[in-house]
Amino acid sequence: MKLAARVGQVTPSLTLIISAKAKAMKAEGIDICSFSAGEPDFDTPEHIKAAAKQAIDSGKTKYGPAAGEPKLREAIAHKLRTDNHLDYNAKNVIVTNGGKHSLFNLMLALLDPGDEVIIPAPYWVSYPDMVKLASGKPVIVSTDDQSGYKITPDQLRQAITAQTKLFILNSPSNPTGAVYTPAEIKALAEVIVEKDILVVSDEIYEKIIYDDTQHISIGSLGSEIFARTIISNGFAKAYSMTGWRLGYLAGSAEIIKAVTTIQSHSTSNVCTFAQYGAIAAVEGSQDCVEQMRQAFAQRRQVMLERLNAIPGLITVKPDGAFYLFANISKTGMTSLEFCDALLEQERVAVIPGIAFGADDHIRLSYATDTPTIEKGIDRLEKFVRSHL
Numbered sequence: 001m002k003l004a005a006r007v008g009q010v011t012p013s014l015t016l017i018i019s020a021k022a023k024a025m026k027a028e029g030i031d032i033c034s035f036s037a038g039e040p041d042f043d044t045p046e047h048i049k050a051a052a053k054q055a056i057d058s059g060k061t062k063y064g065p066a067a068g069e070p071k072l073r074e075a076i077a078h079k080l081r082t083d084n085h086l087d088y089n090a091k092n093v094i095v096t097n098g099g100k101h102s103l104f105n106l107m108l109a110l111l112d113p114g115d116e117v118i119i120p121a122p123y124w125v126s127y128p129d130m131v132k133l134a135s136g137k138p139v140i141v142s143t144d145d146q147s148g149y150k151i152t153p154d155q156l157r158q159a160i161t162a163q164t165k166l167f168i169l170n171s172p173s174n175p176t177g178a179v180y181t182p183a184e185i186k187a188l189a190e191v192i193v194e195k196d197i198l199v200v201s202d203e204i205y206e207k208i209i210y211d212d213t214q215h216i217s218i219g220s221l222g223s224e225i226f227a228r229t230i231i232s233n234g235f236a237k238a239y240s241m242t243g244w245r246l247g248y249l250a251g252s253a254e255i256i257k258a259v260t261t262i263q264s265h266s267t268s269n270v271c272t273f274a275q276y277g278a279i280a281a282v283e284g285s286q287d288c289v290e291q292m293r294q295a296f297a298q299r300r301q302v303m304l305e306r307l308n309a310i311p312g313l314i315t316v317k318p319d320g321a322f323y324l325f326a327n328i329s330k331t332g333m334t335s336l337e338f339c340d341a342l343l344e345q346e347r348v349a350v351i352p353g354i355a356f357g358a359d360d361h362i363r364l365s366y367a368t369d370t371p372t373i374e375k376g377i378d379r380l381e382k383f384v385r386s387h388l
């Protein structure tokens, strides 16, 4: 049997492979400190779970409209208007099976073979593969710790060709935690408008930011950039709802209609009663979001201080998300060698930077408790010191 050529063009998600290996070791009873989590370690807030349970009991268990429950699309549009200053209505919103699904749908709706998509590296693991699965061509633009892992307007301009269709902006970033300042976003927006390309803004970590960091949505900077922006967001990170599979995409009615058509022939609507949990999430008190944010802020401080005390590792202080991205080049190892040896020798799980297009880095998630952070960084320190 011969599989489709597209299968050969993509790689299995490396982040999932390492977490799976760590989980398997844990299941065998091995004492693993895992910093591999790509999700909050908190339970979903009670009022959200209660709303979904009640929705089951009241019969919200049937097919619904492919683009989502009207009440949820309305609530999301309201959130985008008030939180993000984006002039969207319900018809500009589609509810999807997670932020990942949003982006995948969007690529299918926008890309023709040969269309180029500009992706700054380090990037979220799935972006390049999604583009390839939709027959597009990922164009990777590298950034490093010198620029705080942010693409400059000049780099963006230079990467744009006649084939460029889309630029993927992810602020706050997974894996680096970098957050673009309002001035930086504005400068990128100018290039996007001047060159007349589209931008998809992945804002899944917008609520997880620290100190006096500000999140601004690129589409809020004027009508010209608004017309070229698609927003991708979801409930997974802010509300600790990763397993619920709930995301959304917002954009022009034309794009949302196209994405809805695609979704209507693939997944149809998102689980109906889960959407009622999402309604409670957006419409209810946002205190739960703030509580989780504060816990992340404390752990970030602990982990960052410990990492900075390890000679041979370079870690830029992140302004958002729940990851630290450390440069390991002084160890002379590739990121896979490093992660494999660290797991085997010290029983610490971290994600190799190669998954994000940065082979001289590792990603550590601090979505775990402080004792685990202390213990795991002790082990990491021992490992790094013995490999310098």
Ligand SMILES: *Cc1c(COP(=O)(O)O)cnc(C)c1O
Pocket: 038, 097, 098, 099, 100, 101, 124, 170, 173, 174, 202, 204, 234, 235, 236, 237, 242, 245, 246, 247
């Ligand atoms: C987690 C994540 C998403 C979306 O995750 P879903 O669980 O599919 O909602 C999107 N982008 C980035 C950068 C993420 O880290």
